[in-house]
Amino acid sequence: MARAHYDFAVIGAGMAGASIAAELAPHASVLVLEAEDAPGYHSTGRSAAFWEECYGGPGVVPLTLASGNYLREHGFLSPRGALYVGRHQDRGKLDAFVESFSGTGVTIQRLGREELTQRVPHMREEWCDAIWEPACADIDVAGLHQHYLKAVKQVGAKIVCRARVALLNRTAEGWEAITERGDSYSATTIVNAAGAWADSVARLAGARPLGIDPKRRTVVQLRVSPEAVSDQPLVLDINGAFYFKPDNGRLWLSPHDEVPTEACDASPEEIDVARVIDRFQQVTDWDIEAVERRWAGLRSFAPDRLPVYGPDPEMSGFAWFAGQGGFGIQTAPAAARLGAQIMLGQGADELTSQIDRAVYSPSRFHEAAILAGG
Template sequence: MASNYDVVIVGGGIAGLSLAAALAGKCTVALVEAEQSLAFHTSSRSARQLIPSYGPPVVQELTVRTLELLAARDAQATEPILTRRGFMLVGDEERVQAEASGNMHRISHAEAMELCPALNPDSFTAAGLDNGSFGCNAPLLLEEHRQSAVAAGADIITGAKVHSAQRLGSGWQVGAGTEGFQSGVVVNAAGAWADELAVISGVEKLGLQPFRRTAAIVNVEKPLPPETPMVCAADDSFYFRPEGNQVLISPSEHVPSGPEDAKPHPGDVGKLIANLNNVTTLGIHSVERAWTGLRTEAADGIPVVGFDAEAPGFFWLAGQGGYGFQTSSAIAELAAALILGAVEAESPESRTVEQLAAARWSIRR
């Protein structure tokens, strides 16, 4: 017999887990994850940086709100989620200026060299700094969401891939692995598989596209001081940041992919190392480990959050692209408010992201 919940969340990455934590205790919630472990895909593969100047304006707003929520959490906790780490953009005048925003200010070449003496001074002419940027303890954040969801009564089921979802009366019947669920609301937090989940649910897909992004931890001759900001090329050819005595590097590639367990392509990390050994004095000599994740984007680059206009009770929580952590707490707050409103009114309605942004301010007042 199918178990009954107000909300079934499909996907156990940062999106699904943060929403489960926000909803649990306020309505009945099940989260189902295809893999045996939570956060197996993109959510365990990020660079763990929260950058208020990164992304379109609505993403920047959601990032600022997420930072507020995480700072409030840190003020009450012994182990912080956030660690101050600036974000510095280097490149030519035109590209750096194009990225300048309220959260990023221009700095001189000399200031940039002082912040990261490992840079080859001839490799850039202009720089910008976002001092409101933070490193994020992503594993701790994910685990806290899991714990608080479970403590408040949510059921988390792993190793259960959702293979069917149909409208049944005023709700949904969901088949996952060998189990069945009935719920008023289904949340699509399936990351790179979000469009695939829509199709098996009889919902029109949105054209969400996963893009590959590789990163690696490398060993270096000259470690970066811990206070070094994340350094990012304005032409998107690399970024790097300290990771203890090692360095995290990425070629910042943006290559379309199908939904899959992505792996680094042979040669990609080697090419990046050759480039970084040219533009820095890091002296990268070996790779500790390398990985690839999928950043899934809508055509306009803005996360898709809200009830589907055509499929009552089908809630999108997808397309977070490269911003899934930095927007997570704010998006969970908004999504929970919309879903709880619908659960209480029993009439799920469609919302645009602009309405979500507006809702954010009403939540804060």
């Protein structure tokens, strides 16, 4: 029997791979190769699960805002609200933050101490200034991921787990992908949706790595007294030293860290857990009764911290869908639609009409290398 040949072989079945595969599959034959036993084991399964308009910076806002309506219409968002908080000495940073998002379509407003403590009563006195973002919401990450995996399967695309790609060989048809188990698959185009492993996959194909670096982020779940109120907002330090949000009577707390690491099965370091608990106790008057859980996940960034979507300018038949930092889940609907339109040679639709696809092209790194003489 002849081996099946696919138009696209997507490497990775986390949120990135599942969403781009779901958008490609109605128009082309698609194979998804996932290294782990089940999709979403790494970053997707360890997300702090919020949609926040400012997260990722102004360059990510068009993707976030475009995705918001899709997520709401499909029932994946629950209202939360977000507060960026600071002290007297942070007012300049808060002012600059507001200015940086001017004209982007983001809805934010300044609050004083009284309005801040109405929303989060346990903030210590020196935390007196804030920015309120009312549109922030919790994301049903598992539901969204399953939504895309189901869409992939409904149109007959194939998902293969325990299929870590070990070799990518050029063929007359495009590519042969050989897994560590020795299985072989044929495709015209490779879509690199491998997250923290994106540069490693590029090297397998002989493509130039783009400098997509994995970073570790730690989260702990605290039982506090009094119990965290379920409708309190997400709270983020304007200096990036912590964030926390309630979850079923508990608090999820992170040092908002980005610790350089190898692509791996990330686990929390005790020093990071201790550091963020110390910060939390300096910021709030909650009593910590127990650290109930701790975990770490990877987020991967391109050098300019913007995502990378589209064909590699030097390697034909090799496309990128990577570098999505910590915002890949909240931008998934618009990003996947945009990425598929680019790879299929389609124009924009209502979801992507306000997004400048050139901003996210991998060509920007090759052009920079040429200008630098690299």
